[in-house]
Each structure stands twice: as C-alpha cells, then as structure tokens.
Amino acid sequence: MQGQDILASLEKAVITGNKADSVKFAKEALDKGVKALDAIDHGLVKGMTIVGDKYAKHEYFLPQVLLAANAMYGGLDVLLPHIPKADSDKKLVGVIGVVEGDVHDIGKNIVKTMLTAAGLDMHDLGKDVPVENFVNSVKTAHASLIAMSTLMTPTMDGMKAVVDGLIENGDRMKVKIIIGGAPTSQPFADDIGADMHAINAQEAVKKVKGAI
Amino acid sequence: MADTMNHLERGMASLQNKPVDRLVTYPLAMGVCRRLVGDGKMTYRDWASDPKKFASAFIEGQKHFDFDFAIGLMDLSVAAGDMGSTVRMDDQNTPFVTDPALKTVEDYETLTPPDVKKGRSKVLVDGTKLFVDALGSQVITAAFLEGPLLSLTQAASAEKVFMDMYNNPSAVHKALKTITEYNANMVRGMGTTKCAGLVWDYLWGSYSCLGDKEYEEFEGKYARGLNELTGKEGMAMCIHNCADLPHLDTQIKAFKPAIYSMAYYPLIPGSPSAKETIEKGYADNCLIGGQIDPQGFVRWSQEKMQKTTMNLLQEVKTAMCARGLHSKYCIASGCEVPPTVTTRLENIKECVDTVKQYGQIKC
Ligand code: B12
Numbered sequence: 001m002q003g004q005d006i007l008a009s010l011e012k013a014v015i016t017g018n019k020a021d022s023v024k025f026a027k028e029a030l031d032k033g034v035k036a037l038d039a040i041d042h043g044l045v046k047g048m049t050i051v052g053d054k055y056a057k058h059e060y061f062l063p064q065v066l067l068a069a070n071a072m073y074g075g076l077d078v079l080l081p082h083i084p085k086a087d088s089d090k091k092l093v094g095v096i097g098v099v100e101g102d103v104h105d106i107g108k109n110i111v112k113t114m115l116t117a118a119g120l121d122m123h124d125l126g127k128d129v130p131v132e133n134f135v136n137s138v139k140t141a142h143a144s145l146i147a148m149s150t151l152m153t154p155t156m157d158g159m160k161a162v163v164d165g166l167i168e169n170g171d172r173m174k175v176k177i178i179i180g181g182a183p184t185s186q187p188f189a190d191d192i193g194a195d196m197h198a199i200n201a202q203e204a205v206k207k208v209k210g211a212i
Numbered sequence: 213m214a215d216t217m218n219h220l221e222r223g224m225a226s227l228q229n230k231p232v233d234r235l236v237t238y239p240l241a242m243g244v245c246r247r248l249v250g251d252g253k254m255t256y257r258d259w260a261s262d263p264k265k266f267a268s269a270f271i272e273g274q275k276h277f278d279f280d281f282a283i284g285l286m287d288l289s290v291a292a293g294d295m296g297s298t299v300r301m302d303d304q305n306t307p308f309v310t311d312p313a314l315k316t317v318e319d320y321e322t323l324t325p326p327d328v329k330k331g332r333s334k335v336l337v338d339g340t341k342l343f344v345d346a347l348g349s350q351v352i353t354a355a356f357l358e359g360p361l362l363s364l365t366q367a368a369s370a371e372k373v374f375m376d377m378y379n380n381p382s383a384v385h386k387a388l389k390t391i392t393e394y395n396a397n398m399v400r401g402m403g404t405t406k407c408a409g410l411v412w413d414y415l416w417g418s419y420s421c422l423g424d425k426e427y428e429e430f431e432g433k434y435a436r437g438l439n440e441l442t443g444k445e446g447m448a449m450c451i452h453n454c455a456d457l458p459h460l461d462t463q464i465k466a467f468k469p470a471i472y473s474m475a476y477y478p479l480i481p482g483s484p485s486a487k488e489t490i491e492k493g494y495a496d497n498c499l500i501g502g503q504i505d506p507q508g509f510v511r512w513s514q515e516k517m518q519k520t521t522m523n524l525l526q527e528v529k530t531a532m533c534a535r536g537l538h539s540k541y542c543i544a545s546g547c548e549v550p551p552t553v554t555t556r557l558e559n560i561k562e563c564v565d566t567v568k569q570y571g572q573i574k575c
Pocket residue numbers: 101102103104105106107108110111147148149150151152153154178179180181182183197198199200201202204287288306307308369370371415418420421454455456457475506507546547548
C-alpha cells in the first residue's frame with residue numbers, strides 16, 4: 001500500500017470506528033516511512049473531523065462517535081511515540097473534566113476527543129472532579145488549557161471555584177480556561193473569569209485554536 | 213377563578229380531551245416535598261430508603277400545593293443500585309451511581325434480575341403503595357420506573373454500553389433481557405399498588421444520543437413489551453423523557469402513551485416547544501406535560517414564575533384551539549423540580565396557583 005492509500009485507510013478506520021484497523025494501518029504507515037505526524041493529521045484526525053461533523057448534523061450518533069474516538073486513540077497510541085521529540089514537546093497539554101457533583105460525562109468525552117484531534121495532549125480528570133484537581137493540574141500536568149464541563153445548574157459554581165483557586169495559587173495567567181455544557185454561556189464565562197465558552201465540540205476546537 | 217371540577221374529574225377529562233374547568237398542572241415536585249414533612253430536615257438518603265418517608269413527601273406535597281397528579285419518582289439509580297452498583301447518597305442531593313457494577317462482557321451475560329422484594333426496588337414499590345392509598349381517591353397517581361436502557365447505562369456506564377452496542381451486541385441484549393425481566397416484575401409489583409398510571413423514563417430516545425435504528429434495537433423492542441404489560445396490569449402507560457431532541461414519533465406516535473412528559477431547550481436548534489409539539493399533532497391522542505425550565509423553581513422570582521406560567525398557558529391554549537383540542541396539555545416542569553434545599557417552594561405554589569387562576573380554556 002502506498003502512503004496516500006494508508007492515509008485513506010486510517011481515515012476510514014476512524015470513520016467506521018474500527019480500532020483494530022486503525023492500529024494496523026498506523027503500524028503500516030510507520031513501516032512504509034509515512035511520517036507519524038502526517039499519519040495523524042491526514043489520516044486519523046481527518047477521519048475524526050468528518051465524524052464530528054456528521055454527529056453535529058445528526059447523521060452519526062453517540063455509539064459511532066465513541067467508537068470513532070476509540071479507533072483514533074488506538075492509532076494515536078501507535079503513532080505518538082514516533083513523533084520527533086522536538087515536535088511532541090511543542091504539543092500543548094490540556095486538562096479536561098466534569099466539575100464536582102456532576103456525573104454527566106458524555107459531552108466532556110466528545111470535547112476531549114475533538115481537542116485531541118485538534119492536536120492537544122488531553123489529560124482526562126474524569127467526572128465529579130474536586131476543585132483542587134483542576135487547580136493543581138497546571139503544576140502537575142503542565143497544562144496550558146483547562147476545559148471544564150457541567151450540564152447541571154447547581155454545579156456551575158464549581159467552575160468559579162476553580163478560576164478563583166488558580167488566581168489564589170498564582171497559576172491563572174499560565175492557562176486558558178474554556179467552559180461548556182448546556183447551562184453555561186459566554187456571559188457566565190466572563191462573569192467567573194474564564195476565557196472562553198463554546199456550545200459544542202466543534203466550536204470548542206475553533207476557539208481553542210484561536211486562543212493558543 | 214375557583215375550580216369547579218375536582219382533580220380526578222379534571223384529570224380524566226384531560227386524558228380524553230374533554231372540556232375542563234382549567235388545564236391540569238403538576239410541577240414535578242417529588243424529592244423536594246420531603247422539606248414539607250415534620251421539621252423539614254429529612255435527608256434525601258432517608259427519603260429514598262424508607263417507604264413511609266418517601267410516601268409522606270407526596271402526601272404533604274399534595275396538602276401544600278394541591279396538585280392534579282402524584283407521580284412516584286425516587287431517582288434514577290434504584291435499579292443500578294440493586295444490581296450492585298455503588299450509589300452515593302448525599303444528605304440533600306439526588307443519589308447517583310459512582311461505581312457501576314457491570315464492568316466486563318461476562319458481567320452483562322451473568323447478570324441476574326434483582327429481586328424486587330429487596331433493596332430500594334422494594335422501598336419504591338412499598339412507598340408507591342403508601343402514597344397511592346393516601347392520595348388515589350383525590351388525584352391521578354402514577355408509579356415511576358427507569359426504562360431498561362437507562363437502567364443498563366446506569367449499571368454499566370453509558371459510554372461502555374454505547375460502544376458495546378457495536379462491539380458486543382449480543383451481550384448487551386442479554387443484559388437488556390435480564391433487566392426487562394426485572395422491570396416486568398416491577399410492573400407487576402406496581403400493579404398491586406393500584407396506581408392509575410406508570411411512567412417510564414426513556415431518556416436515551418434523543419437525537420443528541422441515539423438514532424432511530426439504535427433506539428429501536430436497544431430499547432424500542434424491550435419497551436414495547438413493557439408498555440403492553442403496563443396496560444395489562446391495569447395502569448395507563450406514560451413516558452417521561454427530558455432530553456433535548458426527543459424521539460417523538462417513536463415515543464408518542466408509535467408507543468401511544470396516555471401522558472408524555474417532556475422538556476424544552478430554547479438554545480438547542482430543533483428542540484420542540486409546546487407550540488410545535490401541539491401543532492405537529494403529538495397532543496392529539498396524548499396528554500403532553502411540560503415544559504417549564506426546572507431550574508426556574510430555584511432561580512426565578514415568584515413574579516417571573518407567574519409570568520412564565522402565564523406565557524406557557526397562552527402558548528398552549530392558542531395552539532390547542534387551532535388544533536381543535538380542549539385539554540391535552542398539563543402545565544408542568546420539563547423534568548423534576550430540583551430537590552435541593554435552595555428550590556423556592558413558593559415558586560411551585562405560584563405555578564399551580566397561576567394555572568388555577570388563568571388556566572381556563574375556551575376556544
Ligand atoms: C443522559 C442524561 C443523564 C445520564 C448521564 C449519563 C452520563 N454518563 O453522562 C444520567 C441518567 C446518569 C443522568 C443523571 C442525572 N441527570 Co441528567 N441528563 C441526561 C440528558 C438526557 C442528556 C445529556 C447528554 O449526555 N447529552 C449528549 C451529550 C453529547 O451532549 P452534552 O452533554 O450537552 O455535550 C455537548 C455540549 O453541551 C458541549 N459541552 C459539554 N461539555 C463541554 C465542555 C466544554 C469545555 C465545552 C467547550 C463544551 C462542552 O459539547 C458537547 C458535545 O457537542 C440531559 C438532557 C439533555 N440535554 O438532553 C439530562 C440533564 C442534563 N440531567 C439533568 C438532571 C437534573 C439529572 C439528575 C439530577 C436526575 C435525577 N433526578 O436523578 C441526575 C444527576 C446526577 C449527577 N449528580 O450528575 C438535568 C440538568 C438540569 C440542570 N440544568 O441542572 C438535564 C438537563 C435534564 C433536565 N431537563 O432537567 N442524566
């Protein structure tokens with residue numbers, strides 16, 4: 001298989017949510033001398049972007065999106081170690097999680113996937129995440145982006161607590177903060193001192209790319 | 213204006229689209245009514261673990277607010293907890309699953325139906341019986357159960373189940389069959405309480421989550437059997453789905469519930485408003501309940517609650533008259549009124565009282 005075909009196969013593996021194929025073609029790409037970064041950008045990420053668009057248009061639904069994400073992560077596991085150190089050091093670290101008291105995590109997972117596809121090294125703190133875990137992430141994970149999700153109104157205050165905690169420990173200026181989930185909005189983001197708000201994963205990618 | 217029909221007369225007339233003195237109303241105030249019992253300090257944990265305490269909230273809620281219905285929602289982790297998941301029970305918050313029981317494909321396959329005579333399943337059935345005994349002669353009462361796919365996603369995590377729909381479909385079906393068996397036993401149990409209806413929570417029937425194909429395969433076919441059993445056991449089949457993009461054609465037109473309770477998300481394109489729901493014929497043969505933002509009961513002033521209720525009344529009256537309907541809409545919250553300590557009880561009263569005052573409909 002030629003380089004172009006391998007890229008197309010990687011793209012297809014993601015679109016069809018086939019993790020085994022994604023891993024197989026990622027290895028083949030390396031064997032055939034395709035650059036890891038090209039295999040990611042022009043194969044895996046291209047596929048994931050198509051899946052994201054299809055989800056936004058209600059042509060794909062959560063099972064397909066989650067399987068595509070899983071396939072993309074499978075391919076990334078193979079390819080990422082082969083990115084030249086100089087390039088991988090350039091990758092920005094993002095930390096994402098659902099704030100304390102909220103267990104709705106599907107939206108967060110989709111945003112994580114699309115930000116990963118956009119080239120960030122995303123660390124997932126999970127759901128029902130205590131304030132300190134977000135706040136400490138700037139030091140422990142060297143995060144330059146913090147993404148917080150909540151679908152519930154009563155837990156929105158947790159987002160403010162994180163921003164305040166970052167101000168208190170002096171790390172606020174080292175990170176960009178994006179928030180999302182139905183009850184949140186740009187005015188709310190402004191109010192609590194977060195940098196950005198996005199209504200969905202697509203918009204999150206655009207805004208994050210614009211900001212960092 | 214003073215009511216001229218009693219709750220049962222009005223409720224029955226609404227179910228049959230007959231003229232009513234005013235529209236029916238039921239802000240979904242369940243857990244929050246525990247604050248009306250005794251010294252007002254009952255914890256959520258106690259409320260959700262003791263049949264008498266559970267029932268007492270509905271009984272006090274009825275005295276206080278004078279609703280047209282009483283629906284026995286406890287929380288969405290009853291089945292998952294009885295299947296062995298860890299459920300966190302806070303003092304003042306809805307319980308939720310912190311560690312799902314089903315982790316592997318074998319777990320789906322070896323799952324056995326929880327015993328409905330044990331655990332919180334029993335609390336739910338017994339508690340439902342107690343409030344139905346107390347309120348059944350005054351209002352339309354209904355039990356509340358989680359649909360099979362909801363119970364499974366709670367017991368195994370939603371993400372896992374969604375991926376396994378493709379990776380291990382037969383194991384997922386095996387688990388769904390087991391849960392459906394459990395649900396059937398719960399339906400029979402609820403049948404003995406003599407409640408008038410049974411509400412199923414079918415929340416994954418949402419276009420932001422599943423398409424028609426997956427929904428039919430992984431819930432529809434199980435739900436149809438349970439819906440039928442609900443009727444056979446003497447209860448009117450009802451559905452609650454507070455998703456942003458509900459599968460109305462399947463859940464209303466095909467399942468044919470007596471009552472459908474739904475929410476509205478003005479910011480989500482395509483989320484159906486009350487007006488659209490009625491205009492598109494979904495209220496023709498089904499009493500639609502909705503769609504006040506539940507968070508309004510916490511955040512809004514009483515004036516804002518009154519205004520919102522009046523606006524909704526106007527919207528549904530106009531739409532119903534245009535459609536030739538008399539009474540097929542219940543002024544309700546889109547989902548449960550938040551059971552937290554910060555919910556303003558006076559807003560629940562305001563909503564009900566506004567419907568009493570302005571809910572008359574003459575086309
Ligand atoms: C599925 C669901 C559940 C599932 C969650 C399973 C899971 N693993 O996530 C279960 C059954 C567990 C559940 C439980 C509860 N739920 Co619920 N649930 C829903 C439902 C129906 C769908 C949510 C969903 O997954 N949508 C699909 C995903 C893909 O969309 P999304 O999350 O919105 O994400 C997109 C955007 O919001 C955005 N986004 C999300 N996060 C982020 C983050 C960033 C940084 C950015 C930029 C963008 C972004 O991008 C995403 C992708 O495009 C919603 C109603 C609805 N919206 O339809 C209610 C809803 C969220 N639930 C609600 C409630 C009240 C509860 C319960 C308290 C119910 C109860 N009485 O027991 C419990 C809460 C338990 C807890 N403490 O968290 C309320 C919240 C109300 C409020 N404003 O406070 C809602 C809105 C229903 C309602 N109308 O009242 N729920």
